[in-house]
Amino acid sequence: MGQSVSRDDFEWLFTDQPHKDRREKILNLHPEIKELFGFNPTFKWHVVLLVLFQIITIPIVCQLKWPHLLILAYFFGGVINHVLSLAQHEITHNMAFGNGRPSANRWFGIFANLPLGVPMSASFKKYHILHHRYLSVDGIDPDLPTSLEAKLFCTTLGKLLWVVLQPLFYLLRPILVCPLQISRLEVYNVIIQFTFDAAVVYFYGWKPLVYLISGTLLTMGLHPIGGHLIAEHYMFRTGFETYSYYGCLNALTFNVGYHNEHHDFPAIPGCNLPKLRVIAREFYDPLPHHTSWIKVIVDFILDPSIGPYARVKREKLQ
Known part of the structure; x- marks a missing residue:
């Protein structure tokens, strides 16, 4: 899907993000889509099972040799943790208990954070709101790569390194690009997470914690x-x-792959996004899309027309 064009700067646009306009058009033609709004009542139980599974495996993991531990973290435990990190995305949009119980969603997010090893739930909430509200706005949207990233990692080898280091950029970029005041919930998130981590190390040693964080x-x-x-x-x-x-x-x-659909209707839980696409097929079928995340990574690294510069940016309003 890449195009052979030289990229030495971001794609600067002076129009608003497309999701607001498309949402209005879809709702005008398909008002029944409002029935898809709400939350997924079974979602929280899936999350609970994943968290408990990761905790139950801790005594097993501490018996593994280091090479086997890291391999298992990459192919298995890390996949579960990544799913739990995407559960944080759903929880951020109040999909665990609904909009009427925001506090329950926030504390549930901290619970779902435990196997990840690093506190992220409370911080992700406030920065993800910026990503939706100010999509692609330079200096506000924390998902945008910085100019320094784009300059340093524009070659094939550089992009490979950038992909490997992506967790570092993803975790640090928000507080460097658009730092926000630390909330009380973030402090609680840190205290609870590090208490859990300390308990894991105290009772089972460092291996399980390395397994969780490395995954x-x-x-x-x-x-x-x-x-x-x-x-x-x-x-x-x-x-x-x-x-x-x-x-x-x-x-x-x-x-989470239904990303156009999600940005158009963040109030629709992930379980209903395929239904949205079917109802509003005339809007979504013409849009370019991906069918393989592996191909996305390969194309990003090897295609000279794609890289950190391949992002839309908008000027921040003064």
């Missing part, structure tokens, strides 16, 4: 499931800033 970080980088971090907004076709993915991994990831 979290490895699957955000050069890993098939981590391909969604590139697929969602990197510009594989000039002028299109959001891309959906229609492939089998959606079954594991709460349909």
Whole structure:
């Protein structure tokens, strides 16, 4: 899907993001879509099972040799942790308990954070809101790569390194690009997470904690499931800033691949996004999309027309 064009700067646009306009048009033609709004009542139980499974495996993991531990983290434990990180995305949109119980969603997010090893739930909430509200706005949208990233990692080898280091950029970029005041919930998130981590080390040693954290970080980088971090907004076709993915991994990831649909209707839970696409097919079928996250990663690294510069940016209003 890449185009052979030279990229030495971002694609600067002076129009508003397309999702607001498309949402209005879809609702005018298909008002029945409002019936898809709400939350998924079974979602929280899936999350609980994943968290408990990761905790139950801790005594087993501490018996593994280090090479086997890291391999298992990459191919298995890390996949579960990545799914839990995408559960954070759903929880951020109040899909665990609904909009009427925001506090329950926030505390449930901290619970779902435990196997990840690093506190992220409360911080992800406030920065993800910026991503939706100010999509592609320079200096506000924390998902945008910085100019320094784009300059340093524009070659094939550089892009490979950038993909490997993507967890570092993803975690640090928000507080460097658009730092926000630390909330009380973030402090609680840190205290609870580090208490859990300390308990794991005290009772079972360092191996299980390394297993959990390494799995979290490895699957955000050069890993098939981590391909969604590139697929969602990197510009594989000039002028299109959001891309959906229609492939089998959606079954594991709460349909995060339906990304155009999600940005159009963030109030619709992941389980209902395929229904949205079917109802409003005339809007979504013409849009460029992905069918493989592995291909996304390969194309990003090897195609000279794609890289950190391949992003839409908008000027920040003064």
